[in-house]
Amino acid sequence: MPPKFDTDFDKSDEHRGRTKFQSKTQERELPASEPDAQFLLLVEAVQDYAIFMLDPSGNVKTWNAGAQRIKQYAAAEIISRHFSTFYPEEDKRNGKPQWELEVAEREGRFEDEGWRIRKDGSRFWANVIITALRDRSGKLVGFGKVTRDFTERMQAKEALAKSERSLRDLSLHLLSTQDQERKRIGRELHDSLGQYLAVLKLKIESVVSLVEARDLAEDLAECVRLTDESIKEVRTVSYLLYPPMLEEMGLKSAIPWYLDGFSTRCGIKTVFEMETEFGRLPRESELALFRVLQEGLTNVHRHSGSPTAHVRLSVKDGMAILAIQDNGKGIRPELLAEFCQEWMGGLGIGVRGMNERMRQLGGKLEIASDEGGTTVTAMVPAGKTSTSRPSQEKLV
Numbered sequence: 001m002p003p004k005f006d007t008d009f010d011k012s013d014e015h016r017g018r019t020k021f022q023s024k025t026q027e028r029e030l031p032a033s034e035p036d037a038q039f040l041l042l043v044e045a046v047q048d049y050a051i052f053m054l055d056p057s058g059n060v061k062t063w064n065a066g067a068q069r070i071k072q073y074a075a076a077e078i079i080s081r082h083f084s085t086f087y088p089e090e091d092k093r094n095g096k097p098q099w100e101l102e103v104a105e106r107e108g109r110f111e112d113e114g115w116r117i118r119k120d121g122s123r124f125w126a127n128v129i130i131t132a133l134r135d136r137s138g139k140l141v142g143f144g145k146v147t148r149d150f151t152e153r154m155q156a157k158e159a160l161a162k163s164e165r166s167l168r169d170l171s172l173h174l175l176s177t178q179d180q181e182r183k184r185i186g187r188e189l190h191d192s193l194g195q196y197l198a199v200l201k202l203k204i205e206s207v208v209s210l211v212e213a214r215d216l217a218e219d220l221a222e223c224v225r226l227t228d229e230s231i232k233e234v235r236t237v238s239y240l241l242y243p244p245m246l247e248e249m250g251l252k253s254a255i256p257w258y259l260d261g262f263s264t265r266c267g268i269k270t271v272f273e274m275e276t277e278f279g280r281l282p283r284e285s286e287l288a289l290f291r292v293l294q295e296g297l298t299n300v301h302r303h304s305g306s307p308t309a310h311v312r313l314s315v316k317d318g319m320a321i322l323a324i325q326d327n328g329k330g331i332r333p334e335l336l337a338e339f340c341q342e343w344m345g346g347l348g349i350g351v352r353g354m355n356e357r358m359r360q361l362g363g364k365l366e367i368a369s370d371e372g373g374t375t376v377t378a379m380v381p382a383g384k385t386s387t388s389r390p391s392q393e394k395l396v
Contacts, residue, residue: 050147053133056140058083058101070149072119083145086116088123104130104143113150125154185241197234201227236261246290250280251313251322254290258297259311266301274313281320285380288357289322292365292378295354296324304328304374319363320382323375331369354378 050067052060059082063075071078071086078085084097091097091114104110109131116126131144204223246254252274259270280286293311300309306328314321355365363380 048148050145052145054083054101054130054143054145056142058097058143061142067147070118070124070147071116077119088115088117091115100128100130101143104132105140108132113154116147124149125151197227197231201231243290246286247283251286251289252278254286255293255311255313258290258293262297262301266297268297268301268306269308270297271308271310272313273311275315278313278315278320281380281383285320285361285363285383288354288361288363288380289320289378291357292322292354292376293324296376299374299376300324300326300328304330306373315382318382319379322378324377325373325375327373330371330373 048066049064050070051064052067053062055061059080060078063073063079067078068074082097084092087097100110100112109129111127111129113125113127115123116128117123127148127150129146131146132140133142133144135141201224204220204227207220243254243257245257255274256272259272262268263270281289297309297311300306304326306326308327310323310325312321312323312325314323358365358378358380361380363378366377366379368375368377
């Protein structure tokens, strides 16, 4: 029957040293100890937690105000019913309620999060803790169950995850757009400005052949030289923005070409090692690894102080791996995390952008550093790329 609290003192109870309390949810005898009675009142009044007891078979024995608020059942409606009432039909078919009791009995405690069902059929995301209760002889006398409604927390977590996915998708879109814009600018530099400079060079050369004055001829010859250098620089910039060799022949050709130019520009000797039969990767993967190469070598030049850089392209466990290693001053462990957050390479993309590229492709980016130097390793799924023995090292 629906219990209620009062303080009627029963004489028979007095002889047993116990006081009988009536509550809105149930009737039971409590120790006469005032702290114990106050604790029961506290449990009964708690609104944020469903706190109740089960018998050894899983039937509800007690019910507090929080249980009624969260699960919507009044005490008279749920006491003596099996606690599987709160579980979705799929969990019931799979025997999850009974399994939870078995785990709690065996381990002493069980904790879980999952969907539970209210009286009106609506679902809520619950955090559940079941504790086995035993008497002094060790005999199981029931279970204590505490349930919290984590629906809002779960929804907030899902919303955060959705927001993170949206940001990652936006980041990938921006990186892709950036690559397309580089490609467009590179082609325009090569096809328009480069062609204009080439025609200018031819015109100046034709004028040189018609000029007899020595001083003027020397000036014109200098103009030809400068124009020629401008043509080379435009070609280099356009290829760095988006190397056609990468699209046409893949990493195995684009990397040596890039290392030649890098060594010439920066004076850093590079060693390139590649597996002899390293095949083509998907276009997005090759471009991502090439951008890591550019960023990594820019960092070697700007920050490491290393006179050399070792670049290796290989395949292991189904992953295509690009490793860039220098012998510079390295990064102190306490600064490495900050470095990964702040490092922005020559293309302005930085570690975050490179890591996002790798993640979107199913790979990852790693940076390891000590006093002997720094190694940047980028990995993406290799697809059909074959593995083989390493080729002879090339010193640029």
